[in-house]
Amino acid sequence: MSIVIIGTGLGGYNTAKELRKHDAETPLTLITADSGRSYSKPMLSTGFRKEQTPADLVQGEPEAMAEQLDAxxxxxTRVEAVDREASVVRLEGGETVPYDRLVLAMGADTFTPPVDGDAAGDIFQVNDLDQYERFRSAAADVRRILIMGGGLIGCEFANDLREAGYQVDMVFPEPLPLPRLLPERPAKALHEALTELGATLHTGVTVEAVNRAGGGYAATLSDGRALEADVVLxxxxxxxxxxLAEAAxxxxxxxxxxxxxxxxSDPAIFALGDCAEVEGCVxxxxAPLTNAARALGQTLxxxxxxxxxxxMPVTVKTSCCQVxxxxxxxxADGEWQFDGDGRDLRGEFRDxxxxxxxxxxxxxxxxxxxxxxxxMPGLLG
Ligand SMILES: Cc1cc2nc3c(=O)[nH]c(=O)nc-3n(C[C@H](O)[C@H](O)[C@H](O)COP(=O)(O)OP(=O)(O)OC[C@H]3O[C@@H](n4cnc5c(N)ncnc54)[C@H](O)[C@@H]3O)c2cc1C
Structure with a gap:
């Protein structure tokens, strides 16, 4: 019996830790395309204000994790294919690793920004520690950062970078931040708080092009305006x-x-974390992946x-106005009712x-x- 986990994010490492609570023996292999350092991803969007370097965020080097997990x-190393008939995963470079149980903890991909211009390829994205390290280096000696996106990660970075003293411009197509999480009134409270913190929110527009200009970049917005920045995120x-799962x-x-x-759909293969749809829930x-890892550790x-x-309510770490x-x-059929004023709001949506x-x-x-x-009733279990 052998277990293979693809991915060493919170999903992969937590599953391995949970397994080892119940089973110290079964041979275990974890495979990751990235550097395999153990870290807590939510810390990536609060690192500037806490003056934490990427090295400070590392909770365990891969060698230490291997020892701790006896794995x-x-x-x-990227896994290029899962051969279900032979029960092996095929790695780039040709090596194959056999499995009896396989766990897919492969996370999510960022979207390539749909942007023109000679510097479109210079736009940063931060969805793992390695990308964060590159972003931190680029931001080390500059002042102006342009953030595309007004969701959880965009807002948290705007808050973090502004508190660290950067000039921050946010650009997003919706009228208010956190469009998928918040109704209008609390979203306005967050908008005001970010603005008061010193970020400039350009709403109802998108970035159409990013070109090199001077030592930095010029971003052209969909309403024709231009914004200058040293780094674009x-x-x-x-x-x-x-x-990979689909191809298999x-x-x-x-x-x-x-x-x-x-x-x-293959009983020998499991999935959790950002790559998984659990009984229809993405x-x-x-919190969901922690619960999933706990259950999966026992199952394995x-x-x-x-x-x-x-x-499992979502917490947004915008210290200027937490959400x-x-x-x-x-x-859903119902109505929002609000209580409170200013930034301190309680909204309930009831049928x-x-x-x-x-x-x-x-x-x-x-x-x-x-x-x-x-x-509220639970979602599963
Ligand atoms: C900046 C930021 C802040 C966040 N803040 C919060 C928060 O405050 N609260 C919260 O609940 N959530 C937050 N999240 C979301 C949360 O961090 C993620 O849901 C969680 O970390 C995902 O873990 P994962 O293991 O599923 O994926 P990942 O951490 O992305 O791990 C995926 C792993 O799979 C590997 N992999 C993928 N494809 C292959 C392949 N073909 N071959 C080999 N390896 C492969 C990768 O290398 C990686 O090791 C935040 C996310 C970000 C980006």
Whole structure:
């Protein structure tokens, strides 16, 4: 019996740690395309203000992780194919690694920004520690940073970089930040807080082109305006990495489809984290993958265990106006009611019978998350 995990993000390493709580014996191999250092990804968008270097964020080098997990950790190596008939994964360079149980913890891909110009290829994205390291180097001796995207990662970086003293311009097509998480009123509170912090939010527009200009860049916006920047960072969304699974003939929807035991359409192969769609839920956050890793560790150790998904509200680490939200599903029938003023808001989305279907808390009201979370039915388990 041998277990192979593709990916050494929180999904991969947490699964390995959970497995080892129940099973110290089964040979285990982790394979990653990146440097294999263990780190907590949410720390990437608070590192500037905390003056943490990329090295400070490393919780374990791959060699230390290999020792801790009694595993082989193969770094800097892409898995190119899963051969389900032979039960092997094929690595770039030709090596094959056999498995009895395979875990796909492959994360999500960033979208390539749809931008013209001779510097479109210079736009940074930060979805892992290696990319963060390159972004930190580029930002080391400059002042002006342009952020494309007004979602969770764009807002957190705007807050972080502004607190670290950078000039920050945000550009996004929606009228307000966090369009997928927040209704208008709390989104306005966040908009005001970011503006007061000194960031400039260019809403309702997109970046159409980025060209080299002087020592930096000139970005052309869709309304014809030009913005100058020294570094451009895109935070325009993620899509589950499904290509490998699809090529292997596994069932794929928005993510790699798994049941409540994290099993794919092949019972020997499991998936969790940003690449997975668990019983229809794609939740690219830490809490769901932590729950999934706990269940999967037990399953891999021989005791088939279903994942438990309570409602896991999303926390946005914008210190200028913190946010905790669980949005209602798209098209849900109900109404928002708000309590509070300024930055400190409590919003509840209830249906006609009074059932809580979603909520949004900002500022000081985020401490009210527990009773609201408990009032909502769990998602799975
Ligand atoms: C800046 C930032 C801030 C965030 N903040 C929060 C937060 O505050 N709270 C929260 O809940 N969530 C947050 N998230 C989301 C959260 O961090 C992710 O949901 C989580 O870390 C995903 O972990 P993962 O293991 O699924 O994927 P990843 O960490 O992306 O790991 C994927 C792994 O798969 C490997 N891989 C992929 N393809 C291959 C291949 N073909 N061959 C070999 N290896 C491969 C990669 O090299 C990597 O090791 C944040 C995300 C970002 C980017």
């Amino acid at each position: 082989r950790v193969i770094t800097g 895109a935070a325009i969304g993620l899509k589950p990495r499904t290509a 003939g596994l069932t794929v929807g928005q993510g790699i489809r798994v049941d409540s035991t994290l099993a794919t 939740l690219p956050y830490v 150790a021989g005791e088939v265990t279903q994942v438990n998904y309570p409602v 905790v939200a669980w949005p209602p599903t798209a098209g 006609a019978e009074g059932h809580l279907l979603g909520f949004a808390l900002t500022g000081k009201r985020i401490k009210e998350r527990m009773p609201l979370t408990k009032e």
